[in-house]
Amino acid sequence: MKIYLDNSATTPLNPHVLEAMLPFFTDKFGNASSIHSYGREANRAVSEAREIIAECINARPSEIYFTSGGTESDNWALKGAVYVSKNKYKHIITTQIEHPAILNTCAELEKQNVEITYMNPSNEGMINPKELSNLFTENTILTSIMFANNEIGTLQPIKEAARICREQSVLFHTDAVQAMDSQKIDVKELGIDMLSMSAHKFYGPKGIGVLFVKTGSRLGKLINGGEQERGLRAGTTPTPLIVGMAKALEISVRDREKNNQRILRLRNIFIDRVLSEIPYVYLNGNRENRLPNNVNLSFAFIEGESVLMRLDLAGIAVSSGSACASGSLEASHVILSLGVKEELAHSTIRFSLGVDTTEQQMDYVFNVLKKTVDDLRRMSPLYDYEKGIGSYV
Amino acid sequence: MYNDKVIEIFKNPKNIGDLKDANAIGTIGNASCGDIMQVFLKIENNVIVDAKFKTFGCAAAIAASSIATEMIIGKTVDEALTLKNADVVAELGGLPAQKIHCSVLAEEAIQAAIKDYKEKNNG
Numbered sequence: 001m002k003i004y005l006d007n008s009a010t011t012p013l014n015p016h017v018l019e020a021m022l023p024f025f026t027d028k029f030g031n032a033s034s035i036h037s038y039g040r041e042a043n044r045a046v047s048e049a050r051e052i053i054a055e056c057i058n059a060r061p062s063e064i065y066f067t068s069g070g071t072e073s074d075n076w077a078l079k080g081a082v083y084v085s086k087n088k089y090k091h092i093i094t095t096q097i098e099h100p101a102i103l104n105t106c107a108e109l110e111k112q113n114v115e116i117t118y119m120n121p122s123n124e125g126m127i128n129p130k131e132l133s134n135l136f137t138e139n140t141i142l143t144s145i146m147f148a149n150n151e152i153g154t155l156q157p158i159k160e161a162a163r164i165c166r167e168q169s170v171l172f173h174t175d176a177v178q179a180m181d182s183q184k185i186d187v188k189e190l191g192i193d194m195l196s197m198s199a200h201k202f203y204g205p206k207g208i209g210v211l212f213v214k215t216g217s218r219l220g221k222l223i224n225g226g227e228q229e230r231g232l233r234a235g236t237t238p239t240p241l242i243v244g245m246a247k248a249l250e251i252s253v254r255d256r257e258k259n260n261q262r263i264l265r266l267r268n269i270f271i272d273r274v275l276s277e278i279p280y281v282y283l284n285g286n287r288e289n290r291l292p293n294n295v296n297l298s299f300a301f302i303e304g305e306s307v308l309m310r311l312d313l314a315g316i317a318v319s320s321g322s323a324c325a326s327g328s329l330e331a332s333h334v335i336l337s338l339g340v341k342e343e344l345a346h347s348t349i350r351f352s353l354g355v356d357t358t359e360q361q362m363d364y365v366f367n368v369l370k371k372t373v374d375d376l377r378r379m380s381p382l383y384d385y386e387k388g389i390g391s392y393v
Numbered sequence: 394m395y396n397d398k399v400i401e402i403f404k405n406p407k408n409i410g411d412l413k414d415a416n417a418i419g420t421i422g423n424a425s426c427g428d429i430m431q432v433f434l435k436i437e438n439n440v441i442v443d444a445k446f447k448t449f450g451c452a453a454a455i456a457a458s459s460i461a462t463e464m465i466i467g468k469t470v471d472e473a474l475t476l477k478n479a480d481v482v483a484e485l486g487g488l489p490a491q492k493i494h495c496s497v498l499a500e501e502a503i504q505a506a507i508k509d510y511k512e513k514n515n516g
Binding site: 301302303305306309313341343378379381382392 | 423
């Protein structure tokens with residue numbers, strides 16, 4: 001049995017999306033910038049796709065800019081805001097739990113003398129937007145807060161944060177890469193200036209994303225070249241990917257409620273079962289304010305990667321919170337920012353459900369997980385297997 | 394990332410658990426760094442007659458612990474002291490570069506256990 005529970009890493013391409021994309025690789029291969037009929041055909045498809053995506057988030061088509069994905073959209077939002085700002089000193093506010101696409105862009109901007117403030121989350125992974133008021137300086141040009149966290153799935157109070165920024169005339173950007181599939185996003189209602197998304201997180205193709213930029217927001221260029229995307233993002237228009245992204249988002253919005261309800265139920269049953277039947281397990285992140293498909297658990301006294309590998313050997317794909325870096329294991333910055341101790345942070349596993357996840361699969365996953373935790377604790381120096389008691393030393 | 398041999402050993406590690414009549418115990422690493430390796434040895438007449446391990450760590454750490462305990466059973470204490478992390482890596486058929494430190498832990502845990510034995514027997 002093969003079970004994929006890493007849908008926050010990437011999702012499988014929906015076959016209907018592939019079908020919509022295929023003609024644009026072969027028969028309809030024209031360059032959307034060309035004037036002839038081949039070009040016009042591609043251009044029409046791109047325009048339609050732009051309209052569909054705009055409608056899905058209640059934006060104007062002219063506010064949708066295609067990029068290579070979420071990382072580029074994040075880079076562009078931050079660097080673009082810095083490049084265009086006339087302030088002598090520039091200040092950006094973000095959070096400690098952002099994706100590396102934001103955090104490493106901020107680290108790069110710090111080298112260019114941009115000042116960055118990182119907001120701390122609560123121990124449940126929530127950002128308090130009221131803290132923003134104390135953080136603004138006369139140089140603050142932008143606030144960037146993710147819509148939903150990629151590791152623990154916490155949903156942030158975006159509308160309130162955007163309102164507070166608007167009152168201070170500070171641009172507000174949100175990385176909505178993880179949120180797009182399950183959350184209703186209306187950029188007008190939320191008052192967002194910029195928003196990043198990526199198609200492969202909602203059953204679309206890899207290599208394509210969007211940066212929504214509200215009309216009137218000024219943004220510098222990240223990529224120089226031709227005049228594509230109204231002169232702001234150069235590069236030959238990837239027509240098949242754009243068509244696929246629009247189709248995927250259209251399907252995602254259409255099936256959202258149905259999928260959310262089904263996935264949420266499976267997710268909650270799984271969390272309840274794990275917490276009640278396996279000792280020394282902790283749920284990371286707020287239980288309610290959370291993506292419906294996200295489970296993030298720390299299993300005390302055993303290490304995350306070994307859990308991941310054991311599950312993988314049983315055909316189950318999950319993700320571990322630790323990334324192994326140059327000889328030492330580094331625990332996840334997100335889990336640590338919640339105040340979780342390093343030893344427990346190393347024991348973190350993310351399960352992210354998807355449209356293909358079934359009840360049967362989750363039963364199997366639970367059984368394998370229970371045995372895996374048992375097996376690994378049996379060989380853990382931190383756990384007395386006979387007594388069923390563990391402790392950190 | 395891992396070769397088949399490492400995966401196979403991780404799946405079915407040998408010599409897991411406490412050794413009730415161990416006369417040497419070595420512990421290396423700490424939980425906050427993500428790995429702890431504990432080696433239990435039973436030494437008779439300067440020969441390691443049995444070895445077991447307990448490890449908190451990744452697949453590589455568990456595989457390295459398993460193979461290292463197998464490699465030293467039947468060896469004299471002095472022979473076991475010559476075991477280097479590179480020998481563990483070679484026996485595993487290689488480890489990814491960022492996992493080499495797991496083999497170093499195995500070497501150090503065995504040395505710590507032997508040090509424990511020597512201290513007990515000289516004192």
